[in-house]
Amino acid sequence: MDIKLYPSVMCMDFSRLREEICSLEAAGVDGFHVDVMDGDFVAARSPENYVAGVRACTSLPLGVHLMVRSPADYLEEVYVSQPETIYVHAEAEDVPACLEDIRGHGYRVGLAVRPETQPDQIAPFLPSVNQ
DSSP states (O other): OOOOOOOBGGGSOGGGHHHHHHHHHHHTOOOEEEEEEBSSSSSOBOOTTHHHHHHTTOOSOEEEEEESSOGGGTHHHHHHTOOSEEEEETTSTTHHHHHHHHHHTTOEEEEEOOTTOOHHHHGGGGGGOOO
């Protein structure tokens, strides 16, 4: 099994983002996990242009986790940062269209779920995801 390490950017000190990313790159991480939050689907909210700010600090792969109610509203901003994979929550709005749009733009698709999500809620999406 090929194990990759993608530390979460959300846990970093944003005032020292470039320094922290460079330190982790020197330590040999494979990429970075970037959580995008809307303040509705989850309580926290990400800063504006957050994904682009992370991309400006690294050329390593990004896995962008859209913890948002309406992922379609965020896709164009995320595409500009050219992530490796975009994760959409099974409980979000218009999941089939979002998965199709992401794949149509050439990105890998991941499906995220909340702990209480039942397997029958995710089964229809599994053929459309890579991870």
